[in-house]
Amino acid sequence: MTLTPAQTSGYLADKRTSSGFDLSAGVLGAVGLFLAGLIGLPLAWLAAFAFTNRQGALTLANFVDLIDDPDLFEPLLTTFNLAGLVAFFAALSAAPLAWLVARTDLPGRRAIRSLVTASFVTPPFLGAISWEILAAPNSGILNRLWREASGSNEALFNIYSFSGLVFVIACYTAPYVFVVLTNALDRIPADLEDAAGILGASRWRIVSSVTLPLVLPALLAGALVAFLQAMTLFGSPAILAIPAGFHTITTKIYALFQFPPKPEIAAAAALPLLLVTMLLLFLQGRILGRRGYAVVGGKAGDVRLLSLGAWRWPLFAVVMLVLALPLFLPYGALLKAAVSRVPAGPFDLANLTLHHVNFVFLDFSQTRRAFANTFILALATASAGTLLALFIAYMVARQGGFGGKLLEALASAPLAIPGIVLGVGLFLAYTRGPIVLYGTLWILFFAFLTIELPAAYQQMRAAFRGLHPELEEASRILGATRLVTLRRITAPLLKSGVIAGWCLIFIGVVRELSAAVILSSQNTKVLSVVIFDLNESGDLGAIAVIGVTMLLLTFAIIGFANWISGVGAEPRRAVS
Amino acid sequence: MISRRIVICAIFLCGTSAALAQSPTYAITPELEDAAKREGKLVYYTSIEVKVAEELAKAFEKRYPGIDVVVERNGAERQFSKIGQEYSSKIYNVDVVNSSDAAHFIFWKREGWLAAALPEEVAKRYPAGTFDPEGYYAAMRSSLSVMAYNTTLVPAAEAPKSFSELLEPKWRGKLVKAHPGYSGTILTATFQMARDLGWEYFEKLATQQVMQTQSSTDPPRKVIAGERPVMVDGNEYNVFLEKERGAPIEVIYPSEGTPLVVGPTGVMKNARNPNAARLFHAWSFTLEAQQVAVEKGGLRSFHPDIVEPKGRKPLAEIKLMKDDPVAVDKQVEDIKRRYVRYFKT
Numbered sequence: 001m002t003l004t005p006a007q008t009s010g011y012l013a014d015k016r017t018s019s020g021f022d023l024s025a026g027v028l029g030a031v032g033l034f035l036a037g038l039i040g041l042p043l044a045w046l047a048a049f050a051f052t053n054r055q056g057a058l059t060l061a062n063f064v065d066l067i068d069d070p071d072l073f074e075p076l077l078t079t080f081n082l083a084g085l086v087a088f089f090a091a092l093s094a095a096p097l098a099w100l101v102a103r104t105d106l107p108g109r110r111a112i113r114s115l116v117t118a119s120f121v122t123p124p125f126l127g128a129i130s131w132e133i134l135a136a137p138n139s140g141i142l143n144r145l146w147r148e149a150s151g152s153n154e155a156l157f158n159i160y161s162f163s164g165l166v167f168v169i170a171c172y173t174a175p176y177v178f179v180v181l182t183n184a185l186d187r188i189p190a191d192l193e194d195a196a197g198i199l200g201a202s203r204w205r206i207v208s209s210v211t212l213p214l215v216l217p218a219l220l221a222g223a224l225v226a227f228l229q230a231m232t233l234f235g236s237p238a239i240l241a242i243p244a245g246f247h248t249i250t251t252k253i254y255a256l257f258q259f260p261p262k263p264e265i266a267a268a269a270a271l272p273l274l275l276v277t278m279l280l281l282f283l284q285g286r287i288l289g290r291r292g293y294a295v296v297g298g299k300a301g302d303v304r305l306l307s308l309g310a311w312r313w314p315l316f317a318v319v320m321l322v323l324a325l326p327l328f329l330p331y332g333a334l335l336k337a338a339v340s341r342v343p344a345g346p347f348d349l350a351n352l353t354l355h356h357v358n359f360v361f362l363d364f365s366q367t368r369r370a371f372a373n374t375f376i377l378a379l380a381t382a383s384a385g386t387l388l389a390l391f392i393a394y395m396v397a398r399q400g401g402f403g404g405k406l407l408e409a410l411a412s413a414p415l416a417i418p419g420i421v422l423g424v425g426l427f428l429a430y431t432r433g434p435i436v437l438y439g440t441l442w443i444l445f446f447a448f449l450t451i452e453l454p455a456a457y458q459q460m461r462a463a464f465r466g467l468h469p470e471l472e473e474a475s476r477i478l479g480a481t482r483l484v485t486l487r488r489i490t491a492p493l494l495k496s497g498v499i500a501g502w503c504l505i506f507i508g509v510v511r512e513l514s515a516a517v518i519l520s521s522q523n524t525k526v527l528s529v530v531i532f533d534l535n536e537s538g539d540l541g542a543i544a545v546i547g548v549t550m551l552l553l554t555f556a557i558i559g560f561a562n563w564i565s566g567v568g569a570e571p572r573r574a575v576s
Numbered sequence: 577m578i579s580r581r582i583v584i585c586a587i588f589l590c591g592t593s594a595a596l597a598q599s600p601t602y603a604i605t606p607e608l609e610d611a612a613k614r615e616g617k618l619v620y621y622t623s624i625e626v627k628v629a630e631e632l633a634k635a636f637e638k639r640y641p642g643i644d645v646v647v648e649r650n651g652a653e654r655q656f657s658k659i660g661q662e663y664s665s666k667i668y669n670v671d672v673v674n675s676s677d678a679a680h681f682i683f684w685k686r687e688g689w690l691a692a693a694l695p696e697e698v699a700k701r702y703p704a705g706t707f708d709p710e711g712y713y714a715a716m717r718s719s720l721s722v723m724a725y726n727t728t729l730v731p732a733a734e735a736p737k738s739f740s741e742l743l744e745p746k747w748r749g750k751l752v753k754a755h756p757g758y759s760g761t762i763l764t765a766t767f768q769m770a771r772d773l774g775w776e777y778f779e780k781l782a783t784q785q786v787m788q789t790q791s792s793t794d795p796p797r798k799v800i801a802g803e804r805p806v807m808v809d810g811n812e813y814n815v816f817l818e819k820e821r822g823a824p825i826e827v828i829y830p831s832e833g834t835p836l837v838v839g840p841t842g843v844m845k846n847a848r849n850p851n852a853a854r855l856f857h858a859w860s861f862t863l864e865a866q867q868v869a870v871e872k873g874g875l876r877s878f879h880p881d882i883v884e885p886k887g888r889k890p891l892a893e894i895k896l897m898k899d900d901p902v903a904v905d906k907q908v909e910d911i912k913r914r915y916v917r918y919f920k921t
Contacts, residue, residue, distance in 0.1 A: 071916065139803035160787070242755070243788050245921045255757065258657045342801055342823075363630050365647055431665030438667055521662075521669055522619060522648040536651055536758065537625060538794035 028403045031391060035410040038450055042425025043417070049428075050267035062268035072265070075247040076272060079231055082166060082248060086230035089170040091223040093322060094177035100315060102185035103211065104306045107316050112323070113182065119326035120175035121554050123511040123528060125235030126547045127172045129535055130330030132239065133343050135159040141333060160244040169236050171326035173229045177222030183462065183500070184218035185211070203306060221458065224284055228277060232418035234514035235528070239535060249273065250514065253420050257518065263424060270421040277416030337544035356541030360549075364542065366530055373520075374510060374527045375553065377441060381448040382506040385456050388449070389501055390494075393460030408457075415454040419514030422450060427518055439521045447515040452505040459504055463497030503558050510554050600692035600711025601699045604858050609640065611851035617644040618852035621659065622674040623652035623760055624717070624839070625793050625814065628873035635868050636859055643852050651791050652677040652760025663689060668846040671853035674716055676792075676839045677760025678901035679908065681713040684842065691845040695858035702861070706838070706878045716841035716860050717875040720812040720894070721765035723828035724796060729805040738831040739773060742781065742808060749785040752804035755921070757912050758790040765792075765809050765835035767904045767911055768897040773832060775914060781808065782918040800825050809835070813874030816888060820874075829889070833897040839875075 053059045066072050100106045101113055134142050137155035146156040158164055188211060196206045237248040247255070249269055256266040308315060337343035340351045360367050392411045396404040414422065426447050430437035437443040471493070475485040513528040520529050527550050534543045602608070612618075622629050626649040633645035650658060652675045662669055675681070684690050685708070694711030707714030723742075725735045736742055742751060756763040769777065787804050789795055795810030800823045815827045841860060847853040859865055866877040870884065876891050884890055904911075 136801075136803050139798070139801035242790060242921055245788060245919065247921065257661075258653060258757065341821075359627065363634075364626070365630060365633070427661070427665075431667065438662075438665065439669065521667075522646055533650065534626070536654075536794070537791040538789065538797035539626070540797075 028395060028407070031388070031395075032403065032407055032410065035392075035407065038446060039410055039413050041429045042422055042450075043413075045428040046263075046267040046270065046421060046425045049264045050271060052264065054264075062264045063271070065265055066268045071247075072252060072269060075249045075252040076269070078162070078246060079249040079273075080276070082162070082169070082237075083227045083231035085166045086170045086173055087223045087227035089166065090174040090177050090226040091219060093170070094174040094222065095181060095219060097174075097319060097322065098178050098181035098185060099207070099211070100308075100319065102182045103207075104308050105312065106308060106319070107312055112319060115323050115327060116175050116178050117558065118551075118555065119172065119323070120179065121507050121510070121551060121558065122172060122326065122330070123235070123513070123531075123547075124169060124172040124233060125239060125513055125528065125532065125535075126334070126543075126551075127326060127330055128168050128236040128239040129531075129540065129543055129547075130333045131159050131164070131168050131171075133333040133337055133540060134329055135164065141336075142329075160240055162244070162246065165237060165240045165244070167325075168240065169230050169233060170226075172236075173226040174326070176225045176229060177219070179500070179504075180218045180222040180225070180458075180462065181215060183497075184215045188214050207306075218462070220284060221462070224280055225455070225458070227280065228415050231273060231276070232420075232514070234418070234420050234517070235532065238532075250418050250420050253418065254514075254517075257420075257424060263428070266421065266424065270418060273418055273421075274416040281412060281415070331548075334544045334548055337540050338548055340541065343540040343544070353541075356545045360542050360545040366525055367546070369523070370525050370527045370530045370546075371550070371553075373441060373444075373524055374550070375557075377444055377448060377526065378506045378509040378557075380445055381452060381509045382502045384445075385449050385452050385505040386498060386502045389453060389456035389460045390498060392457055393464050397461065397464035408461075411457040412454050414450045419447075419451055419512060420518065423447060423515035423518035426450075426515065438519070439523065441524050443519050444516060444524060444526065447519055448505075448509045448512055451512060451515060452508040455508060456501045456505050459497060459501040460494075463494050463501075467493055499561055499564070503561055506557065506561075507554065510550065600694040601696055602693060602854065602858065603696040604855060608851055608855055608858075612640065612849075612855040613642050615849040615852040616642060617646060618671040618847075618849045618856050619646045619648065619669055620672050620674070620856065621648045621650070621655055621670040623650060623655055623676045624674060624869075624873065624875075625649075625811070628813070628869065628875070631872045632860065632865065632868060635865065636856055639859065639864070640855065643855070645856065651758045652680065653756075653758050653763065656680050656683075656760075659684075659689075663687075668844065668848060670844050671847040671849050672841060672843055672857055674839060674841040675760055676719070676837055677763055677904070678713075678715075678838045678840050678899065679764070679905035680760070681708070681840050681842055682901055682905040685710075685712045689845055691843045691847070691850070693843040693854050693857060695861045697858065698861050701880055702878050703880075707840075713840040713842035714861065715838045715878055717839045717869050717873070717877065719761065719837050719839065719875055720829075720896075721761050721792065721809045721835040721837055722812045722815060723830050724799055724807050724810065724815045724825050725828060726799045726802055726805045727824040727826050729802060729824075732826070735826070735828060736806060736830075737828065739769065739777065739808075740832070742806070743777075743784065747784060747806060750805050751781075751784055751808050752787040752789060752795045752798045752806075752810075753808035754789050754792040754795055754810055755919075756915050759792040760839075761792040761811060761837045762809055763908070763911060764837045764899070764901075764904055766915060767900070767907060768833075768835040770911065770914075771900075771903075772897055775918075778915065778918050782920075786919070788919060788921050796825060811874075812876075816874035820885075820887070827889075829894050831895075833895045836896045836899045838899050838901070 050062055051058055051060070053061060097116070101109045106112070132140070134140050135157040137143060137158040137160065140155070140157070140159065142157060143155045147153070159168065192214070193206050193210050196210045201209065232250065234250040234254065237251045238254065241248055241251055253266045253269055256262045256269070336347070338356055339353060341353050341355070342351060389411070392407050396408045417425075426443060427438065430443050430446075437446070467490070471489050472485050475489045476482065480488065511528070513532055516526050516529050517532060520526055527546060531543050531546055534546075620629070620633065624632070626647070629647045629649050633647050636645055637643065648670070655673075655675060656677065659670060659673065681690070690712040692711040694707065694714065698707050698714045702714065723736065723739070736747065741747070754762045756766040766778075786808065787798065789798060792809065792811045793814050795807035796814040796818055798804050799807050800818055812827060815825055819825050819827070841857060843850070843853045843857050861879070863879055863881050866879040866882055869875045870877050870882055
């Protein structure tokens with residue numbers, strides 16, 4: 001990006017719709033082409049399958065099959081139902097939590113942020129397996145304790161049910177909403193709230209009529225991400241819905257790829273998901289598009305925390321109870337299963353064993369390779385993905401224009417593609433000439449890069465949107481070149497956002513199962529697939545050992561990344 | 577480098593081509609061992625429980641140091657999809673394949689994906705009918721899909737003795753079974769039960785609020801955990817192993833007959849490590865390997881000299897349902913479709 005001052009003449013006029021001649025069209029074009037290839041190639045293959053029959057003739061028969069066959073149509077409805085409920089409950093639980101942590105004097109706020117990050121790091125499929133140990137209707141630990149305590153014969157919770165699935169998915173999607181919301185809340189300066197206070201508004205009035213409207217875009221964005229996550233999730237439904245006796249569209253699509261595969265129907269089944277996502281993204285744009293939300297300007301005051309008074313500790317207790325659901329209970333169950341003969345068996349010495357630990361680290365031939373593969377891929381994807389997302393966000397936020405819009409659309413498009421469908425598209429694209437990548441880590445790298453790009457881009461976009469160009473403008477007016485401005489003004493202000501984006505991708509890769517399950521082969525297995533395989537045969541002990549080790553490593557790396565970001569930055573910007 | 581390869585090829589051709597031309601039968605010769613060692617590894621796709629597969633691999637690696645066995649364990653149906661997926665994209669990862677769904681071998685043989693490689697020991701010692709006469713596959717193991725119950729939750733006297741008893745109201749919500757869409761064992765068992773008991777049986781069973789798992793290794797674990805006290809189907813070998821480890825589970829051989837599930841092994845024609853593959857294949861039928869499979873794996877063996885561990889009912893004393901992979905191969909889609917219709921999953 002070499003720039004001359006002359007190129008920025010249009011830039012000062014308007015931050016969104018600048019004239020198009022600013023950045024060299026070449027770079028824009030190159031990135032655009034790369035993205036188009038990355039996303040377009042697998043999608044083109046899927047489209048080819050959705051709209052043709054076995055003989056290669058154009059047809060709509062696959063869609064007719066989809067609507068006609070209740071075995072296919074029902075899962076589709078179930079999925080939308082599921083995603084809607086998950087988004088609702090995730091937003092409902094994350095919003096108060098985020099507000100308490102970011103804007104009040106709740107005790108242990110930083111610790112709570114770290115804990116929510118921990119639940120964010122937990123792969124949903126691992127959470128689902130842990131909840132099996134906790135709340136399987138008969139053997140689940142909680143249900144057993146409940147029976148002992150109450151003398152009842154009935155189960156308290158049945159995790160093998162639709163509501164069980166909603167609950168488990170919401171547990172591990174709520175952190176998305178939380179992270180987006182706290183980032184937004186951190187950035188709202190107190191002067192707006194102060195103004196309301198001076199004009200005589202009560203505390204709660206300030207929250208409801210100043211703070212809430214300001215974070216509404218973030219809340220909507222978070223809920224949208226939760227909806228899309230729930231809609232495209234594969235692991236949790238595969239683990240909980242099959243014993244419960246129903247399908248979601250992702251498990252159905254997976255079933256359609258069982259031999260003999262019916263990729264044409266699967267591709268057709270993915271299309272409604274694509275349409276719904278596009279509609280939602282469009283609506284989000286309509287709702288938010290007209291408002292200006294740049295709130296971090298050069299004049300920003302300090303963030304002021306609301307005093308909770310006597311409510312501090314009761315609210316703290318409530319927060320801990322909420323965090324028990326995605327964290328304390330499942331982790332307790334996993335740790336117990338790791339050293340127990342019978343995972344959900346009684347807490348006594350007779351049930352204690354190191355058998356699973358020995359098996360995983362000494363006998364099981366896939367362990368070491370899967371760990372290496374997972375973390376190599378996570379590091380590589382996070383680094384490449386952050387750079388790519390940063391670049392796109394910069395182009396879109398500061399350039400706009402048609403090229404920017406196109407880049408934005410491309411970067412957001414993978415949101416609409418369930419990982420499992422993308423996996424098949426990539427499989428079709430990279431198992432035949434000219435580029436054969438199957439059997440190498442590259443195919444997983446491209447899959448993960450594609451899947452994680454939208455989230456990373458959203459993160460970067462939020463960072464840029466919250467950053468008013470006036471700071472950069474001031475720098476430019478004072479004579480700094482654009483590059484210097486970028487380095488000395490924009491980059492430091494974006495640092496926390498960039499590190500957050502990196503962590504987001506890293507965690508996303510470790511969590512990813514649906515594309516990996518199709519794309520990994522025996523040399524390129526990742527941990528999620530190994531765990532999924534072990535779950536298929538009910539090896540909960542080994543899963544627990546691998547899962548706990550994987551989480552500890554992930555925490556260590558995320559902690560390190562945040563520590564780096566904390567060096568030289570003010571603590572308030574520390575990423576949660 | 578190139579010349580060395582040619583030499584290796586030449587050695588291999590001299591050693592085996594004459595034998596291969598006439599009959600698929602081959603023995604473990606020093607030449608085969610040397611050629612296998614030069615390849616240094618083989619990739620073994622199998623649907624045996626992962627711990628048993630690792631045991632077999634370890635025993636082989638001990639017997640032939642320097643040859644690594646890369647174990648890729650998947651449920652039989654997923655493995656079938658994976659190989660189908662890979663082969664239709666001309667990716668030849670797998671050297672030796674073992675599946676609990678014998679029908680897969682009929683498909684692979686028809687597609688021309690298997691090599692004719694019949695270990696001498698099988699040709700000479702194994703009963704007729706346990707291997708393909710043309711040598712494309714042979715029954716490396718067999719197992720039964722059995723019923724079983726949790727001995728702390730169900731007194732022995734009240735345990736069900738037949739499939740038909742499971743339709744009684746008292747077992748509603750108490751049963752667990754695996755899924756033919758994921759497990760080759762269960763696909764085979766479902767076929768045999770549907771043939772002998774009729775599809776009405778499954779239609780009625782589906783109204784009993786049966787818990788579904790994917791793999792046939794899972795129901796025994798659910799029974800032991802007490803999630804459900806009785807399993808309709810699942811691996812006999814898991815029940816054996818868990819019971820011998822002291823878990824509260826007991827096997828039931830239903831009075832209607834127990835489904836017999838034969839698990840053949842074959843060598844792929846496009847194997848990248850053809851010699852190591854043949855060596856492993858032949859070794860897996862020796863008494864040494866079969867004894868590992870029986871003792872450590874709880875499997876059933878067709879080797880005439882096998883010694884069954886105490887406490888396991890000998891195969892000869894169990895009423896079995898008849899194995900028919902050819903019919904399974906023809907009806908696969910129908911079995912899965914009907915099953916999904918009844919059980920909704």
